[in-house]
Amino acid sequence: MNAAKDLALSRDAVADPEVKAANARAATPRRKAPAAGPAPQVAGRPKFHESARAQVAGTATYVDDIPEIRGTLHAAPILSTVAHGRLLGVDAAAALAMPGVRAVILARDIPGDPMLGNFAHDEPVLAQDTVQHIGQVIGVVVADSVMQARRAARQVVCHIEALPAILDVHDALQAQSYVLPPVFVKRGDAAQALKNAAHVMHGTLEVGGQEHFYLEGQVAYVLPQEQNQWLVYSSTQHPGEVQHWVAHALGIDNHALRVECRRMGGGFGGKETQAGHLAVWSAIAAHKLHRPVKLRLDRDDDFMITGKRHSFAYDYTVGFDDGGRITGLKLMMAVNCGFSADLSGPVADRAVFHADNAYFLEDVEIASYRCKTHMQSNTAFRGFGGPQGMIVIETILGDIARQLGLDPLDVRRRNLYGIEKRNVTHYQMKVEDNILDQLLSKLELTAQYRRRREAISAWNAGSPVIKRGMALTPVKFGISFTATLFNQAGALVHVYTDGSVQVNHGGTEMGQGLNTKVAQIVADELGVAFEQVLATASDTGKIPNASATAASAGTDLNARAAQYAARNVRDNLAQFVAGLDGCDAGAVRFAGGEVLTPGSARPFTEVVKLAHANRIQLWSDGFYRTPKIHYDKATLTGRPFYYFAYGAACTEVAIDTLTGESRVLKVDILHDVGTSINPAIDIGQIEGGFVQGMGWLTTEQLVWNDKGLLTTHAPSTYKIPATGDVPEHFKIELWPEPNREDNVFGSKAVGEPPLMLAISVYEALRDAIASARGGKKGVRLTAPATAENVLNSLRA
Known part of the structure; x- marks a missing residue:
């Protein structure tokens, strides 16, 4: 008897009446499986944040x-x-x-x-x-x-x-x-x-x-x-x-x-x-x-x-x-x-x-x-x-x-980084996935950069007080913890006898949608609906020695570990079903809540019950470590990052040269998230990251007095961006190419890179200041570019 049939168990050797009945049902002819094709995917689609309804209702704990x-x-x-x-x-x-x-x-x-x-x-x-x-x-x-x-x-x-x-x-x-x-x-x-x-x-x-x-x-x-x-x-x-x-x-x-x-x-x-x-x-x-x-x-x-x-x-x-x-x-x-x-x-x-x-x-x-x-x-x-x-x-x-x-x-x-001799960083890492020139070219066209610069020049020539500026700046951000040992993750996936699935991983949910993305990946791996998968609280009693949820690596690490755990369970079930139908385990597919072989289609829930009756393991762990990375901490040379995330932002601003006040008028962003696991969440992260970066560079000023007392210690004195600061024209487009490295779902990290797109705000402000001052002098502008600092820069 081969391994698949060992897992299926010999019906004649099973004494338990309940197991006999389950196996008898398994022997009943099923409807013919549909022709092979791409399975419906949960990942890659916009899904509500798994806690969104509870948060809105005030029931999230x-x-x-x-x-x-x-x-x-x-x-x-x-x-x-x-x-x-x-x-x-x-x-x-x-x-x-x-x-x-x-x-x-x-x-x-x-x-x-x-x-x-x-x-x-x-x-x-x-x-x-x-x-x-x-x-x-x-x-x-x-x-x-x-x-x-x-x-x-x-x-x-x-x-x-x-x-x-x-x-x-x-x-x-x-x-x-x-x-x-x-x-x-x-x-x-x-x-x-x-x-x-x-x-x-x-x-x-x-x-x-x-x-x-x-x-x-x-x-x-x-x-x-x-x-x-x-x-x-x-x-x-x-x-x-x-x-x-x-x-x-x-x-x-x-x-x-x-x-x-x-x-x-x-x-x-x-x-x-x-x-x-x-x-x-x-x-x-x-x-x-x-x-x-x-x-x-x-x-x-x-x-x-x-x-x-x-x-x-x-x-x-x-x-x-x-x-x-x-x-x-x-x-x-x-x-x-x-x-x-x-x-x-x-x-x-x-x-x-x-x-x-x-x-x-x-x-x-x-x-x-x-x-x-x-x-x-x-x-x-x-x-x-x-x-x-x-x-x-x-x-x-x-x-x-x-x-x-x-x-x-x-x-x-x-x-920009190019090819051959111009593709190695100062810390000796080769830039192998460079899309900078193509990405900037596309944004330059879609944001109508050249036409708008001409219009801004004309505006500034006729406006003595309000000056406008614009900048288009790129981002190339390395993804991985610089402390190499943190680039590892574990996860547990449990499938229960009613077909529901629980996943636990070492990452933490802080609103960024990590649990939602992990659940999407696990749902696809098992071919079940998103609603069947529940991500539970981070717990050191379940996943030991987990790394921090930081460095934009939460999904890269934890979703991959969860995918491996789910794949182990799926492989157990595939081998079991293959034994029932006398086919190769590689021919078994999981999609649409069903387990499909060349000769049959069974509901996932029924397969799970049958597998449990035959003592098939329905839970597993998964472990992932980021490949390829290494560097010398003494010399800061090597390959500290698995890949780079890219993006660019074109921002237009206006400043009042009498008061120093400024406003962001328009923002166009083209950002590289690889193949997005959840476009809605990724766009939200890009929006939030940009606005937070805009706050860092415009209004969020920390002030200590000469005694060392932080005097900006409350919302009354420390000003983060509000909804009124978000420009009416705020357009975000995702770069369509998957990650060239073998990352989960072909995705790229999205937590941190968008914040640096906001450097375009700072550069646009300096462009406006330069227009107000005239000449070819450099513009020294202390960040954040508060009204006071803008005025100081205008007068320098």
């Missing part, structure tokens, strides 16, 4: 919605009011005397390692002998209610002796104050190339940070379990890291702790590491008091405590020829990391990797300084250093075009 069990206490943070100083003591007497207050937790109450379990091991769980920024958490007050805890936390007196503070990246450079050693990348001979250049230009640039401003603030809920086990509900992009950090702080093994996250109300990188802090603080309090503890930050505290997008300062010298092609570049990037390393190393590395954006740099030197300041420790943010790398090269090319009197798009196209 977030961490703060989880019913609190009896005895739950609430925590609130005690914050430093000094940017840098010696912590001499903490007087909590007044707080402890307040109604409902149960305890004040300080560093001495940490049962495990007092330093967080991150890779740099340079950040204390709670401040010990020193404080290093205003808003650093010194301890937490635990009380019966949220408001009791918050009111009591304000009554705690911290005795701090102030020390000199570094509050500016330039001061950090002068003091050689770094969280990590500087990194240098070099190709060719930049110094000689600059000597030989027909034209040389020097410049500087300042680009600010950005607050994540997720709708759901940071929150954790920790519940002690039996036998020193723990359950943590965390609004986190990285449950595995929360598990590791909490276990590290409590001094217990990882297996004693389970972290669950059903969904987040936004993350954008701000919940990759920062969510771990709240879970650790809550766990220490729960450990001391033997009670469940919840900690949810209010918006002001969230601003003061958590890290932001890294601000950058740049200094560059560039050489170029008469046509605007860059012949040599020396670039210095100073990264404001805040008081600890956090994720600053890989963020700064990615900025180095993306300092080319879409352009070939033959003779180049890049220096990256990872500066320590006495400010919040900056962290991951959508794009993860890529935007900060790209904006400087786009600034350089825009000013080259102005100096030479050329159209900026023509200068950009002359510098």
Whole structure:
């Protein structure tokens, strides 16, 4: 008997009457299977976000919605009011005397390692002998209610002796104050190339940070379990890291702790590491008091405590020829990391990797300084250093075009990656999937770039106050974690006897539609309806050691792992059915809710019941690791990315030269998502990413005073884009070509790359400013381009 017939089992050998009956039904002739053809697909079609209806109805559960069990206490943070100083003591007497207050937790109450379990091991769980920024958490007050805890936390007196503070990246450079050693990348001979250049230009640039401003603030809920086990509900992009950090702080093994996250109300990188802090603080309090503890930050505290997008300062010298092609570049990037390393190393590395954006740099030197300041420790943010790398090269090319009197798009196209010798990056990765020239050519035509530039010139000639500008800029963004070990994922797929399917994977859902796409892929693999597949909460007790949902790799990794798990189940069923029908397993197809062989068609649900009766495995795991990637962290050379995602945006803006106010008038985007798994979700991601990037570069200004206090710490003082800021003309088209690498469904990542399309807004603003100023001078515009900064640029 062959393997297929072994799986089908011999009906004569089965004694169970129920199994006999099921096998008898299987022997009954079925309707003839239809001719082979393409199966109807769930993937590739716009599907509602799996939580959309629940979110609209208000029934979607977030961490703060989880019913609190009896005895739950609430925590609130005690914050430093000094940017840098010696912590001499903490007087909590007044707080402890307040109604409902149960305890004040300080560093001495940490049962495990007092330093967080991150890779740099340079950040204390709670401040010990020193404080290093205003808003650093010194301890937490635990009380019966949220408001009791918050009111009591304000009554705690911290005795701090102030020390000199570094509050500016330039001061950090002068003091050689770094969280990590500087990194240098070099190709060719930049110094000689600059000597030989027909034209040389020097410049500087300042680009600010950005607050994540997720709708759901940071929150954790920790519940002690039996036998020193723990359950943590965390609004986190990285449950595995929360598990590791909490276990590290409590001094217990990882297996004693389970972290669950059903969904987040936004993350954008701000919940990759920062969510771990709240879970650790809550766990220490729960450990001391033997009670469940919840900690949810209010918006002001969230601003003061958590890290932001890294601000950058740049200094560059560039050489170029008469046509605007860059012949040599020396670039210095100073990264404001805040008081600890956090994720600053890989963020700064990615900025180095993306300092080319879409352009070939033959003779180049890049220096990256990872500066320590006495400010919040900056962290991951959508794009993860890529935007900060790209904006400087786009600034350089825009000013080259102005100096030479050329159209900026023509200068950009002359510098694009090409073929043969012009297709290798400065970090030695070959650009093998280059579609830049074709993509820009198409957008140039569909956006009517040339005609509109003429119309803008005519407008500006006749308008003394309102000036318009336009820019078309490309994006080439590398997809994969720069930390190679994170490029792996696991998943579980369970098929139940009623034909319903459950999938669990290591990714987290933060509104981006990851669970929806994973369910679409699994549905196609099993040939069932989308509605039959349920994606469940991320859970370290199901998928261990999962990577963060970040780097735009959530779908690439987790959907592929889930596909492999579903394929294992499908192969088990195919082999079983092949044994029943006496055909090869390769001839069995799954489509339209049916299992098809050359001689029969059975409902999927019936096949599942029959397989279960014959003891066929109906669940499986799947594992995926990204192929081809490797690089040397010491030299920053190799192939850090599996592939590149491309895109381009053409943006038209207007500025008021009297007030500095600006408005985005029109946006045309052509973006490469490969073969889209869900076009509706992908277009939504492109829209959201662009608008978030527009906010970073126009209105979202973080301001610290000379004492190191963040003064923009609430919606009243920090302005994210609103619906009124979205241009009426906002046209998005998807590039029609599948991913040339073997990625799930032929798709490409879509989370981060669209944010960098918004650099076209910044360049369009500079174009308008240049028109207002006249001449061929470069335009220095500090980002974000607030009204004040636009006015300063006009007057420079």
